[in-house]
Amino acid sequence: MKKVGIVMGSDSDLPIIKKATDMLSSxxxxxxxRILSAHRTPVxxxxxxxxxxxRGVGVIIAAAGMAAHLAGAMAANTVLxxxxxxxxxxxxxxxxxxxSTVMMPTGIPVATVAIDGGANAALLAVQMLAxxxxxxxxxxxxxxxxxxxxxxxxxxxxxxxLK
Ligand code: RP5
Numbered sequence: 001m002k003k004v005g006i007v008m009g010s011d012s013d014l015p016i017i018k019k020a021t022d023m024l025s026s027x028x029x030x031x032x033x034r035i036l037s038a039h040r041t042p043v044x045x046x047x048x049x050x051x052x053x054x055r056g057v058g059v060i061i062a063a064a065g066m067a068a069h070l071a072g073a074m075a076a077n078t079v080l081x082x083x084x085x086x087x088x089x090x091x092x093x094x095x096x097x098x099x100s101t102v103m104m105p106t107g108i109p110v111a112t113v114a115i116d117g118g119a120n121a122a123l124l125a126v127q128m129l130a131x132x133x134x135x136x137x138x139x140x141x142x143x144x145x146x147x148x149x150x151x152x153x154x155x156x157x158x159x160x161x162l163k
Contacts, residue, residue: 001133002058003030004125007048007074009037009064013087016063019118020085020125027126027139032057038064038073045070049077059125062110063118065089068097071110081128083121084110 004024008017017033024031032055036045052060060078062071063085071084086097094115102112113120123140130136 001029001136002129003032003056004122004129005048005052005055005057005060005080006031006033007036007045007060007062007070008033009035009040009068009070009087011035013063013065016085016087016116016118019116020061020063020122023119023122024126027136029122029126029129029136036070038069039067042073045073046077049074049080052078052080059083059128061085061121061125063087063121064101065094065097066092066100068100071101071112072104072108075104075108075110082110083124084112085117085121086112086115088116 006017006020008014021031021033034048036048038045049060057080059081060074061083062074064070065087066089068086071082075082084101086094086101088094089096098112098115101110104110111124113124126136126140130140
């Protein structure tokens with residue numbers, strides 16, 4: 001199975017990435033994690049993207065805050081699918097990173113998840129890998145069913161409580 005490449009712009013993004021790695025681990029999907037910045041280490045970031053496929057990476061998750069160009073920098077250097085996570089910053093609550101990540105020019109797409117959406121980024125990566133992996137597909141279906149059952153359980157509980 002292909003693995004997931006994960007990059008974050010700073011170690012301050014680690015709590016968001018932890019949500020992604022926890023999710024990937026729950027599916028038994030392997031990943032590699034680096035701290036690389038589009039602005040502070042542009043050469044290394046580009047190299048990471050350029051060599052990702054040769055390392056067995058099938059999809060890249062890139063998390064960054066503020067003027068968040070990391071996902072775009074990944075996309076500029078590989079045709080592997082890129083999932084961008086805009087991270088919340090102290091001043092603009094992540095709107096800065098959201099716009100910087102999502103507003104890519106035609107030809108260089110980035111699939112952008114919600115601000116701080118580490119878990120969904122991982123789920124989307126697993127869904128991409130599951131296109132060619134039946135076992136992974138079945139695991140995704142099982143999780144959907146489990147999550148739905150949990151909501152219906154809460155629904156039944158609240159109905160009982162408010163009778
Ligand atoms: C971005 O700037 C990083 O992704 C991080 O979200 C933000 C702040 O970085 P630090 O100043 O905490 O290193 O490049």
